[in-house]
Amino acid sequence: MVNWRRGLNIQPGEGPAVAAGLALFYLLFTGYFMLRPVRETMGVAGGVENLQWLFTGTFIATLVCLPLFGWLASRARRRQILPCTYGFFASNLLLFAALFARDPDNLWNARAFYIWLSVFNLLTISLAWSVLTDLFSTEQGKRLFGLLAAGASLGGLSGPILGTLLVAPLGHAGLVALAGVFLIASITAAAYLQRWRDRQPLPAHSDQPASKPLGGNPFTGATAVMRSPYLLGIAFFVVLLASVSTFLYFEQARIISETFTDRTRQTQVFGLIDSVVQGLAIITQVFITGRLAKRMGVGVLLVAVPLVMAVGFVWLALAPVFAVFVVVMVVRRAGEYALVRPGREMLFxxxxxxxxxxxxxxxxxxxxxxxxxxxGWVKRALDVLGDHPQLAMFIGALIALAWGVTGGWLGRRQRQLDKESPSSAGAPNTSPPLI
Structure with a gap:
């Protein structure tokens, strides 16, 4: 047992928290990844040439949700933010299940679900990581975040398999309702994590007790980003990450819509790609991520994938075929889940x-x-003006290089802030220097 725990970088007393964190991510991602192939199929149904409108609609919906979440985070006790948010989204899933059961081919329902799920996945996943960054120290994060992310990948592996097997007998409505059950179950795992931290409090691990609201106003998060060079760097890193992902996402929609015309077959192909991605990510997360972060720092997690993607974009520009695309997409997504995402969360x-x-x-x-x-609009403009997908791939390579440079700077800055943090000497933690 000791050797097994040591092999996973788990220290005495951390086992229950690791199990709860794994369960939280597994349940959340199983439900989400059952729905992800459904979302992709509905996005293709509206026409690949219209995807940029769905992306714009998602951005607008996100802007609407920001003050609502900010209001909740300012007034609810910190330990209640996740249960309230997840409970609300679970009720939404039941509503969509009813709509799909009533009219499964309604295009506007499909578009609404695409936008809703695109907001849901970022907000719920971000909130789960917020809880972990709140409950674990920086040192614990370096050791355990890669392992905990394996719960997400395991859910990301079983979710597409369940979706692929159940989409025919249950239909899209049944999958949506089942995902709601998984989301409700994940609330229990988060509650256990909170109780574990209550029993084993870190010395000065937080500047505010979890039993009290955070306070402030709904827009505090936005103003904090604008005032902090460190947070601005993280924001720029995320913009570059999103740009790389979007360029590949549009290529995915174009290539798969041209290769497979049946909607059920498209859902199965999307699910198969997800399964391969998560399998590779699990192996990396369990055996590599934590050791890399502990020995070489957060920066290596944030730089490796962007550099590989720069090469991948060039390869895809020279050979824009389905097989090459699958390799590049699998490497990008597996690397993001196994390295970039844990590294990004360690920054917080x-x-x-x-x-x-x-x-x-x-x-x-x-x-x-x-x-x-x-x-999305840039990619669409390049396709319309030049009708040369290769040009977009070369531009994607340049974006990936900038992504890697930004990740390197953030890794160095995080290490500096960790050394300067008063919490390492037993005093409450403070924010990075503000301009």
């Missing part, structure tokens, strides 16, 4: 509680979806 462990919820949510939702919308 040196911040105060309010930034971990509000500023982080603003970056993970509004900034990310804004990058989506902008890069």
């Amino acid at each position: 462990t040196v911040l105060p509680a309010e930034d971990k919820y509000k500023a982080k949510n603003f970056i993970d939702t509004v900034v990310y979806r804004g990058g989506d919308a902008l890069s």
Whole structure:
């Protein structure tokens, strides 16, 4: 047992928290990844040439949700933010299930679900990571975040498999309702994590007790980002990440819509790609991510994938075929889940509680979806004006290089802030220097 725990970088007393964190991510991602292929199919149904409108609609919906979440985060006790948010989204899923059961071919229902799920996934995942960055120290994050992310990948593996197997007998309405059950179950895992931290409090691990609201106003997260060079760097990193993802996403929609015409077959192909991605991510997260972060720092997690993607874009520009695309997409997504996402979350462990919820949510939702919308229109303009997908891939390579440079700077800055943080000497943590 000791050797097994040591092999996973788990210290005594952390086992129950790791199990609860794994369960939280597994349940959340299983439900989401059952729905992801459904979303992609509905996006293609509206026409690949209209995807940029869906991206713009998602960005607008995210802007609407930001003050609502900010209001909740300012007034609810910190431990109640996740249950309230997840409970609301679960009720939404039941409503969509009823709409799909009543009229499964309604195009406007499909578009509404596409936009809703695109907001749902960023907000719920960001909030789950907010809880973890709040409950674990920087040192624990380096050791455990990669392992905890494996719960997400395991859910991302079982979700597409369940979706692929159940889409025919249950239909889209049945999958949506089942995802709501998984989301409700994830609330229990988050509650256990909170109780575990109550029993084993970190010395000065937070500047505000979880039993009290964060305070402030609904727009505090946005203003904090504008005032902090460190948070602005994270925001720019996320914009570049979103741009790389969007360029590849449009290529995915174009290539798969041309290769597979049946909607059920499209859903199965999307699900198969998801399964391969998550399988590779799990292996990396369990055996590599934590050791890399502990020995080489957060920066290596933020730089490796962008550099590989720069090469991948060039390859895809020279050979724009389905097989090459699958390889590039699998490497990008597996690398993001296994390396980039845990590394990105480690950046927030040196911040105060309010930034971990509000500023982080603003970056993970509004900034990310804004990058989506902008890069979506850029990609569409390149396709229309030049009708040369290769040009977009070469531009994507340049964006990936900038992404890597930004990740390197953030890794160095995080290490500096961690050393300077008064919390390491037993005093409450403070935010990075503000301009």
